[in-house]
Amino acid sequence: MILRTHLLDNALIADIQLKEANLSNADQFKAELHSLINSGNKYVIVNFEQVIYVDSSFLGALVSALKLAMNNGGDIAVVGLNSDIRSLFQLVRLDKVFKIYTNTQEALTGA
Amino acid sequence: MPKQSQILLVDDSPLVLKVIGRALEKEGFICHKANNAEEAFALLKNDIPDLILSDYQMPGVNGFEFRQSLMAVPEFKNIPFMFLTSVTDHDHMIAGMSLDVIDYIDKDTPIAFVISKINNFLNSIRERHEHTIRELSSAAMALNLYSVPKETPRINGFEIDFWHKSFENYPGGDFIDVISINNRYTFIILGDVMGKKWGAWFFSFGYLSYIRAAVRLCVSEGDVSTRSIMQKINSVIYHDPVVSEVLSTLSLIMIDAESEELSYTGAGDLPLLYFCKAKNRLDRISSAGLLLGVSKQGGFDEHLFTMRPGDQLMMITDGLIDKETPAGKKTDLNSFTSEIERYLGKSDSFMTLKNDGFLNEKANEQIDDCSLIFIQKNS
Numbered sequence: 001m002i003l004r005t006h007l008l009d010n011a012l013i014a015d016i017q018l019k020e021a022n023l024s025n026a027d028q029f030k031a032e033l034h035s036l037i038n039s040g041n042k043y044v045i046v047n048f049e050q051v052i053y054v055d056s057s058f059l060g061a062l063v064s065a066l067k068l069a070m071n072n073g074g075d076i077a078v079v080g081l082n083s084d085i086r087s088l089f090q091l092v093r094l095d096k097v098f099k100i101y102t103n104t105q106e107a108l109t110g111a
Numbered sequence: 112m113p114k115q116s117q118i119l120l121v122d123d124s125p126l127v128l129k130v131i132g133r134a135l136e137k138e139g140f141i142c143h144k145a146n147n148a149e150e151a152f153a154l155l156k157n158d159i160p161d162l163i164l165s166d167y168q169m170p171g172v173n174g175f176e177f178r179q180s181l182m183a184v185p186e187f188k189n190i191p192f193m194f195l196t197s198v199t200d201h202d203h204m205i206a207g208m209s210l211d212v213i214d215y216i217d218k219d220t221p222i223a224f225v226i227s228k229i230n231n232f233l234n235s236i237r238e239r240h241e242h243t244i245r246e247l248s249s250a251a252m253a254l255n256l257y258s259v260p261k262e263t264p265r266i267n268g269f270e271i272d273f274w275h276k277s278f279e280n281y282p283g284g285d286f287i288d289v290i291s292i293n294n295r296y297t298f299i300i301l302g303d304v305m306g307k308k309w310g311a312w313f314f315s316f317g318y319l320s321y322i323r324a325a326v327r328l329c330v331s332e333g334d335v336s337t338r339s340i341m342q343k344i345n346s347v348i349y350h351d352p353v354v355s356e357v358l359s360t361l362s363l364i365m366i367d368a369e370s371e372e373l374s375y376t377g378a379g380d381l382p383l384l385y386f387c388k389a390k391n392r393l394d395r396i397s398s399a400g401l402l403l404g405v406s407k408q409g410g411f412d413e414h415l416f417t418m419r420p421g422d423q424l425m426m427i428t429d430g431l432i433d434k435e436t437p438a439g440k441k442t443d444l445n446s447f448t449s450e451i452e453r454y455l456g457k458s459d460s461f462m463t464l465k466n467d468g469f470l471n472e473k474a475n476e477q478i479d480d481c482s483l484i485f486i487q488k489n490s
Contacts (some may be wrong), residue, residue: 019439028186053439054442055431056305060357061307062404063405064358065353083359086441091382092360092379092380092381093399093410
């Protein structure tokens with residue numbers, strides 16, 4: 001399992017348990033996240049705290065899950081980005097697509 | 112040099128692991144060793160081997176149960192599997208072979224013979240794989256499907272070059288295209304489908320078909336704005352449930368050879384790198400657009416600019432800007448721009464980048480396709 005999850009208030013926190021989030025684990029990540037959304041979780045907070053590197057395939061999987069969540073009337077927020085990953089989000093304008101917060105607590109307040 | 116094949120050897124006997132492991136390594140294999148099924152699963156989390164060679168009789172989970180557990184995991188079930196065991200009665204051999212394995216080998220078989228069997232099997236897989244790639248490539252060529260143009264375009268006053276390196280020589284998700292409408296308008300396209308190898312490659316043609324259609328359609332309606340074209344492309348992709356499942360970046364540049372003006376619109380792409388000869392400075396031109404198909408509107412803008420003689424413009428995909436550091440891998444556009452800067456501002460900048468190994472070096476560090484389009488204003 002790539003994602004370790006727990007419920008907090010009205011959101012599902014999904015911790016990514018990877019250091020390198022890349023093509024080799026993108027499909028599994030997408031399947032796990034889609035399954036969480038399809039099983040009725042409307043608001044998912046994806047926590048990147050353990051991740052030091054993300055590639056475009058993995059970001060593609062994250063965006064695909066966001067589209068699914070939005071089609072179901074939900075949303076995905078992203079937390080725990082290190083400065084490199086945050087810069088990457090800005091570089092490819094994913095900061096305009098996702099709500100980005102420093103940590104889970106901030107995401108819960110902002111959501 | 113061919114890639115070394117990896118074998119996962121599973122046996123509870125340390126002696127067997129040592130002897131067979133050493134024999135395999137002597138033959139050039141990379142051998143991972145596990146004392147039991149649990150250790151094997153832990154190793155599989157890090158690396159998928161080319162073959163698993165497993166004992167049957169092991170304490171706890173036996174070889175058959177281990178094989179059955181592997182078959183239940185989608186990413187492990189297709190790893191070729193062989194039994195190497197001293198349990199060789201008829202019933203066990205039949206039961207083992209029924210578990211969709213490649214072979215069931217008696218442990219008394221001379222090790223040289225076991226290695227021959229492994230080599231023969233891996234060679235046949237390699238040949239079949241190469242044959243499939245050849246067939247797919249010739250089918251793609253017959254359909255005139257190229258993800259990179261065969262020739263560089265000629266536009267008065269400009270020099271345009273491409274450099275592309277696919278990941279492990281597989282066709283991948285990067286695509287480059289040039290559409291010359293007439294002597295005046297030329298469109299240059301650089302895209303990156305998010306994924307790698309065949310899956311991304313097939314989708315790149317889906318994207319290219321839409322892009323080519325949108326360019327032609329807009330031009331035929333008298334609209335050569337890159338922003339309008341991008342909006343059309345985004346709109347069809349947004350509404351296509353199949354293509355929009357796989358995301359893509361896109362950089363679109365239109366060169367007007369008459370006015371010598373360029374227009375640029377981007378979708379989730381990296382900034383253009385613009386070297387201004389007069390200022391002797393490398394700047395970035397960043398677009399605002401989101402990845403294709405992410406939102407209905409896309410938020411696209413359009414940049415208009417004129418290149419002066421000696422100015423150089425580069426479009427790149429993200430494969431080029433990842434970097435290995437002591438703290439781990441990172442995406443680092445700043446490092447890339449400061450490293451490439453010393454090559455710029457010369458009449459032969461592109462040839463030097465290509466020939467002195469800078470681009471190849473960058474590409475060899477990566478696990479992705481790498482592409483660069485180089486535009487230079489001559490006179």
